Amino acid sequence: MAIRLPKRYLVTSALPYANGPLHIGHLAGAYLSADVFVRFLRLMKKDVLFVCGSDENGAAITMRAQKEGITPQEIVDKYHSLFEDTFKRIGISFDIYHRTSSPLHHETSQDFFRTLEKKGQFVMKESMQFYDEKAQQFLADRYIKGTCPKCGYESAYGDQCENCGSTLNPTDLINPKSTLTNETPVLKSTTHWYLPLENHSEWLSEWLENGVFNGKKVHDPAEWKNHVLGQCKSWIEGGLQPRAMTRDLDWGVDVPQELPGSAGKKLYVWLDAPIGYISATKQLAEDRKTDWKKYWQDKDSALIHFIGKDNIVFHSIIFPALLKAHGDYILPDNVPANAFMNLEGQKISTSRNWAIWVHEYLDDLPGKEDELRYVMIKNMPEQRDSEFTWNNYQDLVDNELVGNLANFVNRVLVLSHKFYKGKVPKFEEEQDFIGSHGPLEDSFVEAELMDVFDMLFEMREKLYLYDFRGALQQLMNISTMGNQILQFNEPWKIVEDDPHKVKAIMNCCIQIVAALSVAVRPFMPFTSDKMRDMLNLPPIEEKGELLKVLDRLAEGEFLIKPGHQLNQPEHLFTRISDEVIQKQMDKLKSNHLETASAGTPDTPKKSDNNHTADTIQFDDFAKVSIVTGKITDAIKVEKADKLLRLTVDIGSEKRTIVSGIALHFKPEDLIGKDVMVVANLAPRKLKGIESNGMLLTAEDGEGRLGLVSPPVGWPVGSHVG
RNA sequence: GGCGAGGUAGCUCAGCUGGUUAGAGCGUAUGAUUCAUAAUCAUAAGGUCGGGGGUUCAAGCCCCCCCCUCGCUACCA
Numbered sequence: 001m002a003i004r005l006p007k008r009y010l011v012t013s014a015l016p017y018a019n020g021p022l023h024i025g026h027l028a029g030a031y032l033s034a035d036v037f038v039r040f041l042r043l044m045k046k047d048v049l050f051v052c053g054s055d056e057n058g059a060a061i062t063m064r065a066q067k068e069g070i071t072p073q074e075i076v077d078k079y080h081s082l083f084e085d086t087f088k089r090i091g092i093s094f095d096i097y098h099r100t101s102s103p104l105h106h107e108t109s110q111d112f113f114r115t116l117e118k119k120g121q122f123v124m125k126e127s128m129q130f131y132d133e134k135a136q137q138f139l140a141d142r143y144i145k146g147t148c149p150k151c152g153y154e155s156a157y158g159d160q161c162e163n164c165g166s167t168l169n170p171t172d173l174i175n176p177k178s179t180l181t182n183e184t185p186v187l188k189s190t191t192h193w194y195l196p197l198e199n200h201s202e203w204l205s206e207w208l209e210n211g212v213f214n215g216k217k218v219h220d221p222a223e224w225k226n227h228v229l230g231q232c233k234s235w236i237e238g239g240l241q242p243r244a245m246t247r248d249l250d251w252g253v254d255v256p257q258e259l260p261g262s263a264g265k266k267l268y269v270w271l272d273a274p275i276g277y278i279s280a281t282k283q284l285a286e287d288r289k290t291d292w293k294k295y296w297q298d299k300d301s302a303l304i305h306f307i308g309k310d311n312i313v314f315h316s317i318i319f320p321a322l323l324k325a326h327g328d329y330i331l332p333d334n335v336p337a338n339a340f341m342n343l344e345g346q347k348i349s350t351s352r353n354w355a356i357w358v359h360e361y362l363d364d365l366p367g368k369e370d371e372l373r374y375v376m377i378k379n380m381p382e383q384r385d386s387e388f389t390w391n392n393y394q395d396l397v398d399n400e401l402v403g404n405l406a407n408f409v410n411r412v413l414v415l416s417h418k419f420y421k422g423k424v425p426k427f428e429e430e431q432d433f434i435g436s437h438g439p440l441e442d443s444f445v446e447a448e449l450m451d452v453f454d455m456l457f458e459m460r461e462k463l464y465l466y467d468f469r470g471a472l473q474q475l476m477n478i479s480t481m482g483n484q485i486l487q488f489n490e491p492w493k494i495v496e497d498d499p500h501k502v503k504a505i506m507n508c509c510i511q512i513v514a515a516l517s518v519a520v521r522p523f524m525p526f527t528s529d530k531m532r533d534m535l536n537l538p539p540i541e542e543k544g545e546l547l548k549v550l551d552r553l554a555e556g557e558f559l560i561k562p563g564h565q566l567n568q569p570e571h572l573f574t575r576i577s578d579e580v581i582q583k584q585m586d587k588l589k590s591n592h593l594e595t596a597s598a599g600t601p602d603t604p605k606k607s608d609n610n611h612t613a614d615t616i617q618f619d620d621f622a623k624v625s626i627v628t629g630k631i632t633d634a635i636k637v638e639k640a641d642k643l644l645r646l647t648v649d650i651g652s653e654k655r656t657i658v659s660g661i662a663l664h665f666k667p668e669d670l671i672g673k674d675v676m677v678v679a680n681l682a683p684r685k686l687k688g689i690e691s692n693g694m695l696l697t698a699e700d701g702e703g704r705l706g707l708v709s710p711p712v713g714w715p716v717g718s719h720v721g
Numbered sequence: 722g723g724c725g726a727g728g729u730a731g732c733u734c735a736g737c738u739g740g741u742u743a744g745a746g747c748g749u750a751u752g753a754u755u756c757a758u759a760a761u762c763a764u765a766a767g768g769u770c771g772g773g774g775g776u777u778c779a780a781g782c783c784c785c786c787c788c789c790u791c792g793c794u795a796c797c798a
Contacts, residue, residue: 222737226725226726226727227725227726227727227792230724230725230726231724231725231726231792231793233724233725234724234725234726234793235724235725235793237724238723238724238794309726309792310792339726339791339792340791340792378733378746379733379734383726383727383734384726384727384734384791385726385727385790385791385792386733386734387733392732392733392747395747395748396747398758398760399746399747399748399760400746400747402758402760403758403760403761404760404761406757406758406760407757407758407760407761408757408760408761410756410757410758410760411756411757411760411761412756412757413757414756414757415756415757418756419756438763467735469734469735470735473735473745473746476746480761480762483760483761483762484761484762484763486756486757486761486762487753487754487761487762487763488762490754490755490756491756492755492756492757493754493756495756569757571758573758574758575758637722637796638722639722639723639795639796640722640795640796640797641722641795641796641797642796642797643796643797644797658796658797658798659797659798660796660797660798661797662797678798681798682798683798684798686796686797686798687722687795687796691798693798694798
């Protein structure tokens with residue numbers, strides 16, 4: 001595949017939300033991939049900026065602050081410094097790590113908003129939102145709690161039920177309450193700025209599918225990942241909707257105050273957050289006295305967003321639409337979204353505390369940054385969800401890092417010290433030995449180094465195409481090749497009889513180690529430093545060193561000159577003991593259990609006040625007519641997963657009842673079953689079928705459903721009281 | 722139910738616009754080796770490419786139907 005090489009790059013990683021620590025899923029999704037890519041570009045002497053920052057606005061932060069009894073600012077300060085520190089420790093090499101609470105960011109996003117407003121890119125729309133009269137403010141989705149209409153969980157949020165995971169609208173909640181005052185909120189009309197996305201769908205699909213924007217080819221869709229394009233197409237074909245770009249919030253970036261109607265309104269997080277990339281770049285340019293605009297507004301720049309798959313549409317549809325609406329900006333060249341990384345067979349979950357927290361890993365396993373990086377990259381969810389297990393971590397470290405890479409480096413250095421007191425040997429050019437292709441034909445140092453060149457070139461190609469796993473494999477192949485040369489020639493056996501040959505072999509291997517010290521850099525920067533130190537070479541500064549290595553190899557020049565003095569070797573990696581693995585697995589499980597038993601909504605308990613409702617009077621109960629009945633027919637409702645159409649004999653008549661129990665019962669098993677029916681429930685149409693009544697069921701703590709039945713043999717039509 | 726992404730060796734995954742005996746890493750078995758952190762190297766075993774139809778001289782790759790997994794989405798008074 002032809003690789004396009006833009007003049008300069010602006011690389012972004014998704015802004016982490018300042019509401020909880022970073023786990024390995026974050027790393028695998030958006031940070032390590034970007035870091036590998038950026039370090040690689042620097043090694044190729046590319047002009048590249050790598051920006052990121054904390055996303056510090058939104059209702060979830062205010063709520064957390066309230067819960068912990070501190071200010072939102074304290075919350076974001078806490079996580080911002082934790083993020084910054086964690087990223088630094090694991091070696092994510094941002095050029096700047098900024099934050100969206102900064103004044104510069106507020107200005108930048110307000111300017112952006114003003115421009116769109118001036119250009120008439122918004123439409124104003126009125127809608128009904130919940131309003132807390134006591135607190136005198138509109139309530140963000142998260143500020144409303146109520147009973148989930150789907151599972152009955154009583155503390156569901158207005159946007160999502162944490163018990164059953166369903167996505168909700170605040171108006172779906174039964175018995176909604178404001179979390180500010182515990183009052184019942186009222187619906188009140190409010191006006192917001194909307195981006196009419198539907199007007200953008202035409203050019204968006206042209207741009208996404210063909211890479212053509214304003215009649216010009218701006219990117220190659222073949223380089224985009226399948227699942228990214230797929231999700232975008234699905235969205236566009238489903239019809240884009242106007243999207244509110246402002247919210248009624250109290251923690252965030254103000255809508256420019258000079259605009260009428262702006263009081264109390266904040267910018268929508270998905271407007272504000274991607275602009276965080278811009279403000280971070282501005283800050284960086286200010287610090288370095290350079291020009292931020294050439295990275296954002298020059299056609300020769302490539303904008304690349306590394307994100308997780310949950311952010312795809314925001315970065316490939318909404319943000320591009322905003323950039324286009326503004327008019328001065330370039331569009332992303334690629335959005336290499338990763339899928340999710342599972343952990344020991346389960347989804348990583350912050351609320352269920354099923355996660356490996358990066359800062360805790362760094363505390364528990366100090367000095368093993370590159371081990372984690374290696375395993376994460378090796379299992380990176382590039383095309384589909386992947387899996388992290390501690391046993392796999394142990395295997396990979398022991399077999400690949402210790403066995404292959406560290407071992408090769410170690411044996412080369414040990415032998416060099418044994419044979420030559422650590423001085424790189426001089427050799428005769430025409431001296432042959434067995435090359436890595438096997439003993440069938442003679443090889444020479446130059447030929448072997450050409451092979452190294454080829455492998456590095458291949459690695460380079462894979463990195464340009466975001467194939468990080470493939471590139472890592474290629475790197476390890478070089479180490480394997482080194483081991484082969486040693487194994488085939490057995491220099492330790494022939495050093496007495498054939499010193500000339502051994503000099504050629506050892507020189508070759510030392511050159512390979514030198515090449516590795518550079519090539520390993522994007523993936524394992526700490527290891528690169530260690531290797532450079534052992535080789536007694538200056539550390540890699542990521543200023544075109546890989547390009548230089550490629551040039552030298554192509555020209556047949558040495559990476560380390562004969563006569564150079566090497567330092568004493570140390571082990572690059574050590575094996576991971578079973579105890580360490582066991583300890584981590586225990587920790588994972590006990591954290592999870594603690595969280596579960598601490599009463600988080602993950603596991604609703606049977607005996608708690610979970611199922612208590614407000615007290616009612618007898619008269620209220622008397623209004624309900626419950627009768628016994630028998631199911632005479634049960635058919636699955638077409639085009640509905642959960643609905644069954646039941647015919648129930650209640651003595652006086654046969655009723656049609658539509659019930660959402662298809663996931664729990666097979667229709668044929670239900671026929672003939674005795675049940676209890678609410679007979680006087682108002683009729684309701686479901687999927688076009690009128691349902692007259694409701695079946696009584698009981699649900700246990702694991703979500704299983706059972707029919708409530710009268711005593712065996714009881715006649716149908718009996719009144720239940 | 723709709724849409725999207727997947728289902729390829731025990732495990733984790735590659736397989737470009739269809740083209741010779743389907744690949745890699747790890748694991749397993751056997752052998753070689755001992756410079757090296759019991760590391761390394763070689764060889765081998767192991768696949769009905771989810772299932773069934775079809776198009777084609779030729780299909781893992783294209784078309785149709787079905788099954789399974791993941792994500793989004795609709796219905797659960």
